[in-house]
Amino acid sequence: MQKMLVEGGELLNGKVRISGAKNSAVALLPAAILADSDVTIEGLPEISDVYTLGDLLEEIGGSVAWDGQTVHINPENMVSMPLPNGKVKQLRASYYFMGAMLGKFNKAVIGLPGGCYLGPRPIDQHIKGFEALGAEVTNEQGAIYLRAKELRGARIYLDVVSVGATINIMLAAVKAKGKTIIENAAKEPEIIDVATLLTNMGAKIKGVGTDVIRIEGVAQLHGCRHTIIPDRIEAGTYAITAAAQGKEVIVDNVIPQHLESVLAKLREMGVTVEESDEQLLIMPKNPLKSVDVKTLVYPGFPTDLQQPFTSLLTKAVNTGVITDTIYSARLKHIDELRRMNAIIKVEGGSAIISGPVQLQGAKVKATDLRAGASLIIAGLMANGITEITGLEHIDRGYEKITEKLTNLGANVWREEMTEQEILQFQNS
Numbered sequence: 524m525q526k527m528l529v530e531g532g533e534l535l536n537g538k539v540r541i542s543g544a545k546n547s548a549v550a551l552l553p554a555a556i557l558a559d560s561d562v563t564i565e566g567l568p569e570i571s572d573v574y575t576l577g578d579l580l581e582e583i584g585g586s587v588a589w590d591g592q593t594v595h596i597n598p599e600n601m602v603s604m605p606l607p608n609g610k611v612k613q614l615r616a617s618y619y620f621m622g623a624m625l626g627k628f629n630k631a632v633i634g635l636p637g638g639c640y641l642g643p644r645p646i647d648q649h650i651k652g653f654e655a656l657g658a659e660v661t662n663e664q665g666a667i668y669l670r671a672k673e674l675r676g677a678r679i680y681l682d683v684v685s686v687g688a689t690i691n692i693m694l695a696a697v698k699a700k701g702k703t704i705i706e707n708a709a710k711e712p713e714i715i716d717v718a719t720l721l722t723n724m725g726a727k728i729k730g731v732g733t734d735v736i737r738i739e740g741v742a743q744l745h746g747c748r749h750t751i752i753p754d755r756i757e758a759g760t761y762a763i764t765a766a767a768q769g770k771e772v773i774v775d776n777v778i779p780q781h782l783e784s785v786l787a788k789l790r791e792m793g794v795t796v797e798e799s800d801e802q803l804l805i806m807p808k809n810p811l812k813s814v815d816v817k818t819l820v821y822p823g824f825p826t827d828l829q830q831p832f833t834s835l836l837t838k839a840v841n842t843g844v845i846t847d848t849i850y851s852a853r854l855k856h857i858d859e860l861r862r863m864n865a866i867i868k869v870e871g872g873s874a875i876i877s878g879p880v881q882l883q884g885a886k887v888k889a890t891d892l893r894a895g896a897s898l899i900i901a902g903l904m905a906n907g908i909t910e911i912t913g914l915e916h917i918d919r920g921y922e923k924i925t926e927k928l929t930n931l932g933a934n935v936w937r938e939e940m941t942e943q944e945i946l947q948f949q950n951s
């Protein structure tokens with residue numbers, strides 16, 4: 524088991540290349556189940572969530588061959604193998620096996636998913652969609668059983684705008700008989716990416732990127748080749764890092780439009796942000812001004828960048844308020860930031876951050892993926908050395924983060940933990 528050490532103070536400079544989108548990748552791999560021949564996906568991020576999903580595809584009989592960031596998935600020998608336990612619990616996105624296996628085999632057994640604990644992460648809207656398509660859905664000892672004689676298109680209104688439910692219903696509906704209409708659908712770029720893959724496989728989908736998606740079911744889907752979109756959350760994390768502790772940082776391989784809400788907030792703080800086709804240039808001008816942020820569904824400010832942004836606000840003059848309207852309990856990073864000298868109050872679902880403060884290095888724990896990113900950013904701004912444990916969360920979503928930060932001039936490295944440190948970590 525490793526810990527990360529971050530020595531603060533160095534100004535970051537240079538170029539960082541963004542990897543493929545985690546939150547797209549984790550749906551694209553399960554989507555391949557629906558094809559009847561080879562699906563090749565290019566540009567995948569080399570992160571543990573992606574490999575876990577590859578293992579799950581193999582568990583159900585798929586052949587999965589990796590070639591760096593490219594995966595070739597042959598689904599011909601896949602079967603509707605029950606997956607009530609095991610690796611499905613290691614990540615949230617295993618729930619996409621429900622939609623994909625239901626769509627392909629008319630049945631599936633999938634253990635309730637894991638992933639970052641951000642407070643309750645219900646899947647009632649996914650289930651409502653599967654039932655509307657004709658599936659019987661039961662929860663038996665923590666595994667979801669889905670069975671259908673056949674799936675039939677339906678009109679489904681989502682009571683909450685949900686990325687997961689929109690994608691999962693799309694996966695189940697592309698091979699259903701007749702027309703499915705998803706109303707109040709989510710519009711995140713990752714949903715468009717999944718729909719692009721499905722369309723390349725022969726699915727008939729209209730309206731992705733709007734709040735009404737129309738799907739005409741088809742009998743068969745074939746293999747195809749697909750290139751994933753860049754990770755807007757990784758790009759946003761580096762843009763925020765550059766605003767916090769950068770000189771001139773180029774964030775390369777991005778779609779700037781995917782980050783408009785975040786870039787607007789950085790500009791409001793006084794950061795110079797220049798956009799070109801596939802790059803962002805971030806140049807902070809101190810002192811930074813505080814801003815208020817509310818996370819919303821896309822194109823609003825993403826919940827996944829709330830925690831990194833909290834760290835940035837510790838450096839800004841005056842008080843900034845961050846309210847996460849998507850996951851109001853996504854606040855575990857705050858106790859850790861307080862250990863580093865941050866002055867943050869929590870009221871309801873809002874974090875009230877007073878700044879500027881000089882953060883101090885400390886021993887902290889990444890409780891979830893984006894909490895990990897927020898602690899790295901804090902460590903880069905802090906005096907002294909910050910020791911971060913819980914790297915398994917960070918490795919679920921950030922490809923080669925130590926190397927990428929080192930290339931920008933940061934003093935960041937990993938060390939093996941001693942037995943005593945591992946014990947302390949396990950008991951904390």
Ligand SMILES: CC(=O)N[C@H]1[C@@H](OP(=O)(O)OP(=O)(O)OC[C@H]2O[C@@H](n3ccc(=O)[nH]c3=O)[C@H](O)[C@@H]2O)O[C@H](CO)[C@@H](O)[C@@H]1O
Pocket residue numbers: 546643644645646647648649650683684685686687688709711819820821825826827848849850
């Ligand atoms: C809208 C939004 O910002 N979604 C984010 C959310 O997706 P994730 O897929 O986890 O969450 P959803 O988009 O599905 O959920 C959005 C909201 O709807 C609620 N909900 C969801 C499904 C359901 O069946 N019932 C229900 O009540 C959730 O509790 C949440 O408050 O976390 C991902 C990982 O951090 C992000 O990449 C997504 O961008």
Ligand SMILES: C=C(OP(=O)(O)O)C(=O)O
Pocket residue numbers: 545546614615616637638639641827892893920
């Ligand atoms: C919380 C996240 O991931 P997951 O939903 O896969 O746990 C995230 O990407 O920020």
